[in-house]
Amino acid sequence: MKKLLLSLALGLSLLTSGVAVIAQTPAPAASEATAPAAAAPAEAAAPAAAEAPKVEAVVNKGDTAWMLTATMLVILMTIPGLALFYGGLARSKNMLSVLMQVFVIFSLITLLWAIYGYSLAFGGGGSFIGTFDKIFLKGVTVDSVADTFSAGFKIPEFVFIAFQATFAAITCGLIVGSFAERMKFSAVLMFAVLWFTFSYLPVAHMVWFSEGYLFKMGALDFAGGTVVHINAGIAGLVGAYMVGKRVGYGKEAMTPHSLTLTMVGASLLWVGWFGFNAGSALEANGTAALAFINTILATAAATLSWIAGESLSKGKGSMLGAASGAVAGLVAVTPAAGSIGPMGAIVLGLMAGLICLWGVNGLKKMLGADDAFDVFGVHGVGGILGALMTGVLTAPSLGGTGAAEFAIGAQVFTQFKAVLVTVVISGVVSFIAYKVVDLTIGLRVNEEDEREGLDITSHGETAYNR
Numbered sequence: 001m002k003k004l005l006l007s008l009a010l011g012l013s014l015l016t017s018g019v020a021v022i023a024q025t026p027a028p029a030a031s032e033a034t035a036p037a038a039a040a041p042a043e044a045a046a047p048a049a050a051e052a053p054k055v056e057a058v059v060n061k062g063d064t065a066w067m068l069t070a071t072m073l074v075i076l077m078t079i080p081g082l083a084l085f086y087g088g089l090a091r092s093k094n095m096l097s098v099l100m101q102v103f104v105i106f107s108l109i110t111l112l113w114a115i116y117g118y119s120l121a122f123g124g125g126g127s128f129i130g131t132f133d134k135i136f137l138k139g140v141t142v143d144s145v146a147d148t149f150s151a152g153f154k155i156p157e158f159v160f161i162a163f164q165a166t167f168a169a170i171t172c173g174l175i176v177g178s179f180a181e182r183m184k185f186s187a188v189l190m191f192a193v194l195w196f197t198f199s200y201l202p203v204a205h206m207v208w209f210s211e212g213y214l215f216k217m218g219a220l221d222f223a224g225g226t227v228v229h230i231n232a233g234i235a236g237l238v239g240a241y242m243v244g245k246r247v248g249y250g251k252e253a254m255t256p257h258s259l260t261l262t263m264v265g266a267s268l269l270w271v272g273w274f275g276f277n278a279g280s281a282l283e284a285n286g287t288a289a290l291a292f293i294n295t296i297l298a299t300a301a302a303t304l305s306w307i308a309g310e311s312l313s314k315g316k317g318s319m320l321g322a323a324s325g326a327v328a329g330l331v332a333v334t335p336a337a338g339s340i341g342p343m344g345a346i347v348l349g350l351m352a353g354l355i356c357l358w359g360v361n362g363l364k365k366m367l368g369a370d371d372a373f374d375v376f377g378v379h380g381v382g383g384i385l386g387a388l389m390t391g392v393l394t395a396p397s398l399g400g401t402g403a404a405e406f407a408i409g410a411q412v413f414t415q416f417k418a419v420l421v422t423v424v425i426s427g428v429v430s431f432i433a434y435k436v437v438d439l440t441i442g443l444r445v446n447e448e449d450e451r452e453g454l455d456i457t458s459h460g461e462t463a464y465n466r
């Protein structure tokens with residue numbers, strides 16, 4: 001009897017060790033049925049584990065409640081957060097068109113995610129794209145579970161699907177800010193479908209799926225520096241070039257019509273971003289807490305560094321600068337939130353505020369593009385900064401959570417390769433998608449409609465009584 005108990009204890013110990021290896025992967029995991037990498041440790045320990053009791057999948061109610069809350073927070077940061085942030089930056093004649101584009105893109109992409117997006121991103125597959133095994137959410141039931149990062153604890157797969165749907169939707173919505181005030185509504189939607197399918201889904205699969213090319217390479221992206229921000233930033237820059245400059249750009253004043261709404265939108269983005277970053281831990285645990293506090297600190301630091309930079313260069317800090325600095329900090333900390341220390345988050349935020357300030361001023365002039373709401377200057381530049389600095393600040397010697405053998409140089413090189421892959425994929429796909437839209441239905445409204453404003457000409461209504 002004693003020997004039997006010792007045998008069982010040894011077997012259970014080996015099984016737990018194997019599961020723990022899987023649980024420590026630094027990116028969101030797919031469901032059990034779609035995580036091929038999870039099979040390798042189990043197979044290696046098969047002889048010893050065969051006699052051990054099976055670890056049953058347990059749906060953790062606390063983790064489930066937190067992930068439902070995090071999902072709602074990401075919805076809040078999109079509608080109304082992003083919509084109001086962009087809407088306030090637009091001229092009053094285009095306010096509703098911006099709100100409409102963000103709102104409808106959110107609705108469109110969440111449906112496409114359920115129909116085929118989730119399957120292609122997380123439904124099995126190899127290095128670059130998933131399969132159609134879970135098209136129309138085939139096989140997903142109320143009993144289906146998705147992995148968290150702790151052995152034996154799960155969340156319902158429907159929760160994981162919903163959480164990831166919000167990421168896809170806000171990423172497509174971010175691009176709207178680059179070509180705002182001059183693109184056809186039908187063209188916006190057609191582009192969103194093409195870009196979501198051929199850029200977002202492959203990059204999400206490569207970064208976050210266990211068999212993905214960048215995941216296996218060892219790239220660190222906790223909550224979407226490459227998948228969301230660099231991906232969208234490059235698409236926005238390409239769009240600014242291909243759609244062309246707004247009528248009167250550089251000659252007429254195109255000041256934001258309501259910085260009050262922009263500030264409200266930025267505040268909602270900040271609140272919602274806690275779901276975005278802390279939710280990416282997939283559990284209510286210490287990693288979520290680390291991501292939470294890092295999201296506070298990096299954003300606060302970036303706000304202060306942006307307005308300090310404005311004060312030095314222009315003599316005064318602005319409300320628009322404070323709001324833009326906050327978003328820059330949120331963007332930069334996204335890929336690093338779960339792996340760097342709080343002091344590292346402050347350093348990253350201070351860097352993000354100043355570098356993104358240069359991105360929307362000096363770099364924007366160098367590029368000569370009419371990126372209306374500075375999608376590339378904030379999300380593209382901030383995302384690249386965050387992705388690269390993740391490779392530095394994750395080092396345990398700098399307060400990060402990296403392993404003892406963490407090598408900064410090697411990790412930064414890996415991060416650089418992940419950035420480069422994302423830039424190339426998004427750039428090529430965006431160019432082709434804009435071109436296809438232009439050749440079929442046309443990208444721009446005519447000059448007369450643009451001068452009158454898209455609220456009236458595209459939607460037949462106005463944001464304010466005149």
